[in-house]
Amino acid sequence: MSLTHTLGLLTHPDREWEAIRNEPESLGKLYFGHVLLLALIPAIAGFYGSTQVGWQIGDGQIIRLTxxxxxxxxxxxxAAMLAGIYxxxxxxxxxxxxxxxxDSTPRGITLAAYTATPVFMLGITAVYPNIWINMIVGLIAVAYAVxxxxxxxxxxxxIPEDxxxxxxxxxLTVGLVMFVGLLAISVVIWSVGIGPVYVS
Incomplete structure (x- = not known):
């Protein structure tokens, strides 16, 4: 199962990448055994954090979403995470x-999926949406993913290291461009009415 590589990528990435290379898996197995499950972590954590815990800016009131x-x-x-990996x-x-x-074997989605592992896993911090904690943990997750x-x-x-x-x-450049594109799409989606609605 793909989740078996998760801990290895966090503890001994060199050996784990070799193991991943030597155990090719289908797109379906990769998505069902790794991506679909781990991508749920930040999505569910974000839902819980934004509805039950809420966040606060300065000394203002606690803000929650409906x-x-x-x-x-x-x-x-x-959906954006799943599409982004693909x-x-x-x-x-x-x-x-x-x-x-x-090597003619397509390994791009495998690389993208396993590279995103720390971002998925540390997405658990969204249960407590404190801007500083989330920013620090997010930077750590992104740095390790890079x-x-x-x-x-x-x-x-x-291929050779160089x-x-x-x-x-x-x-990485494509990933950054996609991130900026996602921000632009978010603005468009919000403008058509699928934006945050706050608890009054």
């Missing part, structure tokens, strides 16, 4: 030839 609004946003967030994975596969990856990307790409694609570095940088 359950309906939080559910809509959680579902959209969950899109970045397809990008990796598309540009593999550019970086002289000789480390996994740079560490895992050359291993998974079996080429892997360039390839990983291109993937």
């Amino acid at each position: 359950s309906t609004s939080a559910l809509q946003l959680s579902v959209l967030f969950y 899109i970045i994975g397809r990008f990796i596969d598309f540009f593999a030839a550019t970086y002289e990856v000789k 480390y996994l990307l740079y560490e895992g790409l050359p291993i998974l694609m079996k 080429r892997g570095f360039m390839f990983a940088t291109a993937v």
Whole structure:
């Protein structure tokens, strides 16, 4: 099962990337055994935190979302995570030839899915939506995900580290562009009425 690699990626990523490379799995197995489950963590935590705990800016009152609004946003967030993994994975596969990856097995979605593991897991902090805690933990999760990307790409694609570095940088750039695009899409979605509705 794909979840068996989760702890290994956090404790000994080099060996785990090798194990992932040597155990190719189908897209369905990867999604059902890893992505669909782990992506639920930040979605459910965010729903709970925004409806039950709430957040506070300065000394102001505690702000919470209605359950309906939080559910809509959680579902959209969950769908965005699933789509993001797939899109970045397809990008990796598309540009593999550019970086002289000789293995014809598509491994982009596998790389994207396992690279996102720390972000999924540390998404649990959304149960307590404190801006500073979430920001610090989020930065740690993203930093470790970037480390996994740079560490895992050359291993998974079996290319030299210098080429892997360039390839990983291109993937990271696409990820940042997608993030900005997601922010723009969020604004559009909010403008058509699927935005946060606060408990009065």
